[in-house]
Amino acid sequence: MSDWSSKNPYMSEITENYILNGEGSRKETRHIVFDLGDSGLDYKVGDALGVLAENPPHIVEELLEVQGWDRETIVETHNGARDLYTALKKDFEVHLANKKFVQSLAHKVVSSGMRISLSIVSRSRNGEEWSASDSQALPPGLAPNQASDDPVAKVEALVDDAKAVEDYLWTRDYIDIMREFDVKYSPEEFLELADRLKPRLYSIASSHDAHPGFVELTVGIVRFEYNNRPRGGLCTQFMADEIDTSGAPIGVFMSPTKSFILPEDKSTDIIMVGPGTGIAPFRAFMEQRVFDGGEGRNWLFFGDQSAKTEFYYKETIEGWMDSGDLYRFTTAWSRDQEEKIYVQHRLKEHGAEIWEWFENGAYFYICGDKQYMAKDVHRALISIAEEHGGMSNEDATHFIEKTMMREQKRYLRDVY
Ligand SMILES: Cc1cc2nc3c(=O)[nH]c(=O)nc-3n(C[C@H](O)[C@H](O)[C@H](O)COP(=O)(O)OP(=O)(O)OC[C@H]3O[C@@H](n4cnc5c(N)ncnc54)[C@H](O)[C@@H]3O)c2cc1C
Numbered sequence: 001m002s003d004w005s006s007k008n009p010y011m012s013e014i015t016e017n018y019i020l021n022g023e024g025s026r027k028e029t030r031h032i033v034f035d036l037g038d039s040g041l042d043y044k045v046g047d048a049l050g051v052l053a054e055n056p057p058h059i060v061e062e063l064l065e066v067q068g069w070d071r072e073t074i075v076e077t078h079n080g081a082r083d084l085y086t087a088l089k090k091d092f093e094v095h096l097a098n099k100k101f102v103q104s105l106a107h108k109v110v111s112s113g114m115r116i117s118l119s120i121v122s123r124s125r126n127g128e129e130w131s132a133s134d135s136q137a138l139p140p141g142l143a144p145n146q147a148s149d150d151p152v153a154k155v156e157a158l159v160d161d162a163k164a165v166e167d168y169l170w171t172r173d174y175i176d177i178m179r180e181f182d183v184k185y186s187p188e189e190f191l192e193l194a195d196r197l198k199p200r201l202y203s204i205a206s207s208h209d210a211h212p213g214f215v216e217l218t219v220g221i222v223r224f225e226y227n228n229r230p231r232g233g234l235c236t237q238f239m240a241d242e243i244d245t246s247g248a249p250i251g252v253f254m255s256p257t258k259s260f261i262l263p264e265d266k267s268t269d270i271i272m273v274g275p276g277t278g279i280a281p282f283r284a285f286m287e288q289r290v291f292d293g294g295e296g297r298n299w300l301f302f303g304d305q306s307a308k309t310e311f312y313y314k315e316t317i318e319g320w321m322d323s324g325d326l327y328r329f330t331t332a333w334s335r336d337q338e339e340k341i342y343v344q345h346r347l348k349e350h351g352a353e354i355w356e357w358f359e360n361g362a363y364f365y366i367c368g369d370k371q372y373m374a375k376d377v378h379r380a381l382i383s384i385a386e387e388h389g390g391m392s393n394e395d396a397t398h399f400i401e402k403t404m405m406r407e408q409k410r411y412l413r414d415v416y
């Protein structure tokens with residue numbers, strides 16, 4: 001056993017880092033391999049890897065410049081005393097602004113009594129563009145009577161409205177806000193407001209038996225752009241842009257699961273539903289089932305935008321089908337035809353057979369998007385129980401949510 005943790009991560013080297021998408025894809029999904037070296041770290045399929053990233057250097061540089069801070073200034077942080085550059089790079093989340101900071105503006109602009117004119121062009125969550133030069137248009141989150149060139153009035157209108165703050169933050173980072181209101185903070189004041197940098201979790205996409213000494217991930221890189229500046233996710237950009245090219249080590253630790261596990265009995269059938277990056281743990285499950293050599297059948301539902309550009313692990317999957325290790329492989333390519341086809345549509349199409357598998361004791365696993373996909377798949381399972389199990393809606397809901405999920409623990413989810 002090793003005692004690596006989020007507070008004491010193992011500094012691992014990335015040995016492989018490549019894009020899984022085909023040319024012309026709208027996405028950037030990467031396969032990333034970490035060397036566990038002499039760490040003694042172990043894992044089982046279903047576990048997640050914790051990754052500790054850093055802020056992009058260009059954001060830290062721009063922040064120092066906008067505020068006129070000296071990078072060498074020594075500051076106290078939750079990780080001890082460090083120079084300001086290191087604190088901004090490694091200890092706090094400075095790539096996206098938080099609500100506390102917006103609230104602090106009220107005091108800042110009132111105490112400085114400033115007047116500015118708005119000049120930023122921004123985009124709201126629904127993609128609608130707002131420009132200050134258009135006198136009819138308003139920034140997202142501001143009602144007509146709240147629009148003002150007066151920063152005091154603008155901040156007051158903003159801080160009283162939680163939804164407006166959320167919309168405002170969606171398109172702006174600290175640098176945008178500091179420029180917009182021309183406010184200055186001392187390093188200590190700013191670090192008091194900024195969030196501590198948190199590790200991100202990733203479902204492990206490999207079996208340790210199949211890849212001794214390595215751990216592998218399937219990562220969707222988060223990138224977007226506002227006000228002509230490229231933005232994105234802290235950890236995914238770090239793995240894609242900084243670590244990929246520098247060869248520098250990156251802090252990792254294991255986050256074991258107690259529940260998202262394979263059935264103990266290797267003759268039990270399993271159904272796995274993992275669109276997009278949701279495929280990650282099922283690559284690991286398949287590797288483990290092949291390694292263990294049990295009798296249980298494996299059925300994988302996978303999908304993403306297009307077979308041409310998002311068929312992740314195509315050769316590996318085809319190999320499992322050829323060898324008979326994958327009994328069934330069902331795809332849902334959402335954008336390869338006029339109407340959207342999602343995994344839940346495929347589940348319903350195969351409802352009769354899925355119900356047979358359930359009656360035979362099969363486990364059902366789901367991984368990927370929590371907000372929409374997992375809820376729709378849940379509803380599809382209830383309708384399968386109604387249609388093919390001859391149950392009322394109430395009984396079907398009870399069967400899926402209580403019997404399968406809570407009592408028998410054979411409907412298992414890894415959703416985010
Ligand atoms: C148990 C678990 C397993 C997971 N497994 C995986 C996995 O296998 N693969 C994987 O890729 N991810 C996985 N995730 C998600 C992962 O942990 C991170 O949340 C994800 O990679 C984003 O992290 P980040 O640091 O790059 O982005 P962050 O810096 O955390 O930023 C993400 C935030 O950016 C904001 N944002 C996103 N798009 C926009 C936009 N267009 N405009 C404005 N703001 C925007 C949103 O507020 C969003 O919450 C998993 C999560 C959990 C909890």
Ligand SMILES: NC(=O)c1ccc[n+]([C@@H]2O[C@H](COP(=O)([O-])OP(=O)(O)OC[C@H]3O[C@@H](n4cnc5c(N)ncnc54)[C@H](OP(=O)(O)O)[C@@H]3O)[C@@H](O)[C@H]2O)c1
Nearest residue numbers: 220275276277278303304305334342343369372373376416
């Ligand atoms: N919590 C976080 O910080 C975080 C960070 C990054 C990603 N995520 C989540 O992780 C998910 C995985 O991203 P990903 O790029 O791998 O895949 P994804 O965006 O989930 O897309 C995978 C497939 O699912 C389809 N889909 C969209 N809505 C669906 C629905 N309601 N039901 C079923 N399928 C649906 C997509 O189709 P279309 O695109 O054609 O509609 C696509 O074909 C994202 O959706 C995101 O919500 C969370």
